[in-house]
Amino acid sequence: MDAYLVLEDGAVFKGRGFGAAGKRHGEVVFNTSMTGYQEILTDPSYCGQIVTMTYPLIGNYGLNEEDFESVRPYVTGYVVRERCQVPSNWRSLENLDEFLKKHQIGGIEGIDTRALTRRLRTNGTMRGVLAVGDWDVAELLKSAGQHAQLSGEKLVPHVTTDKPYIIKGDKFNVVLVDFGVKHNIIRWLSRIGCSVQVVPATTSTAEILALAPDGVMLSNGPGDPKDVPYGVETVKGLLGHxxxxxxxxxxxxxxxxxxxxxFKLPFGHRGANHPVKEFASGRVYITSQNHGYAIDPDSVKAERAEVTHINLNDNTVEGLKAVGLSAFSVQYHPESSPGPTDSEYLFYQFFDMIERFRGKGEQYEA
Structure with missing residues (x-):
């Protein structure tokens, strides 16, 4: 089948279609990871987006049952230079085409992904339409810019859990607020023995505190943080408690x-090789990232928060620590999947914080 990727600025890329036929709108973004396409496809943070892979060959080890980061894929469309049709891996159960067909997602291959990525880097991410099948290009050009912007779409309700659930452990009781959580965050908390109580994004401060948490994890998720005001209010109520x-x-x-x-970044950070500097140690970590928005450094109030990490590519804020309160955060993904495991120490930092808050002062070593 023919397939088209049409951007709101009028650019048209014609290629070969795979996956499900049909027309799908979304924000066109790119990811520079060389591996981990299954984790990328199933990361809820990509909800509403058409993802372009810059690495030229995708699908060579197939897809399996173990590497899902959510119950299903959330990407709107998928763009690759070349799709491997005969994957080779002992865990592989299906190829990329079969996987996308099963989940009703369209894909396009055979286009110049380097030219597309350059365009997005120069002009910023933009709205687009991916159409698999026999479509009128003039119609696609007209509709590409008519789709709603990603900001304002309120994507978190589409990816959060419908009801609370628990993965039992015997160490800490961690309440995880699910704004679109990757499963590897839950796996990491469980690995150390935590009981993980996963709650919907709209859970209130009072409801969370009623669960008697030792700590609270705020998960990753899609879209503009300004579209999640209820999450901000919940965090305000939790601070200090x-x-x-x-x-x-x-x-x-x-x-x-x-x-x-x-603020919205021009083309975001999506990949598994972003260098981040931690001020306290002076160390540089290679990190896995997936986000289109960032904290404005000029808006960080020194009496309330301290910037702990910066991105060495563009000096954006990559970490914060609340002043006088037991709260910290990072913009990247310490749980990886995909990507390097350099930053797993942050989970142990969280556990140390819990122990200090409880007055025990025990130490956890990465």
Missing amino acids: VPIFGICLGHQLLGMALGATT
């Missing part, structure tokens, strides 16, 4: 609760 660790969208919500503001 319980240790808090925020990741990605959770980082932005903590920052807003501490008085900071956010």
